[in-house]
Amino acid sequence: MERDDQRADDGHGGKANDFDGEHELQIRMLNAFRAAVARGDDKATLAGLFDNLIEFTTVHFMSEQVLMRFYSYPGFDAHQQEHDQVLEQLDEMDARFRAGDEAMTAAVADHVQRLLVEHIGRADQALATFIGQQATAGAGE
Numbered sequence: 001m002e003r004d005d006q007r008a009d010d011g012h013g014g015k016a017n018d019f020d021g022e023h024e025l026q027i028r029m030l031n032a033f034r035a036a037v038a039r040g041d042d043k044a045t046l047a048g049l050f051d052n053l054i055e056f057t058t059v060h061f062m063s064e065q066v067l068m069r070f071y072s073y074p075g076f077d078a079h080q081q082e083h084d085q086v087l088e089q090l091d092e093m094d095a096r097f098r099a100g101d102e103a104m105t106a107a108v109a110d111h112v113q114r115l116l117v118e119h120i121g122r123a124d125q126a127l128a129t130f131i132g133q134q135a136t137a138g139a140g141e
């Protein structure tokens, strides 16, 4: 019995857990950008780090949304709205640092970090739990 549960975790459940690594990387990229702003790195360096962050975040959000659709996740709309909110704040950060407004860039970055950490701990955790339950439910077939 335990053996079957283990196998279910290695299937779809494992897929949900893959996001843990992506979340870690997402926060690490945000921190790398913030550290570069604090050091006063040149604009090209900042732009490169910011592009990494925005590209990775966009792809990560898309893959979560694909999974939510696949599993007909009931919280899809609310979850997607939070993703859109984070992306809007990232656009704001982008505008600030391009305008050379370092203090505001740092302030918006603080806000994005709080949004992301809270989102990961609540919305993403709820999604991972839901997908884990779906995978377990389907494992008996």
Ligand SMILES: [Fe+2]
Residues within 6 Å of the ligand: 019, 023, 060, 064, 120, 124
């Ligand atoms: Fe996520």
Ligand SMILES: [Fe+2]
Residues within 6 Å of the ligand: 061, 064, 079, 083, 119, 123, 124
């Ligand atoms: Fe998410």
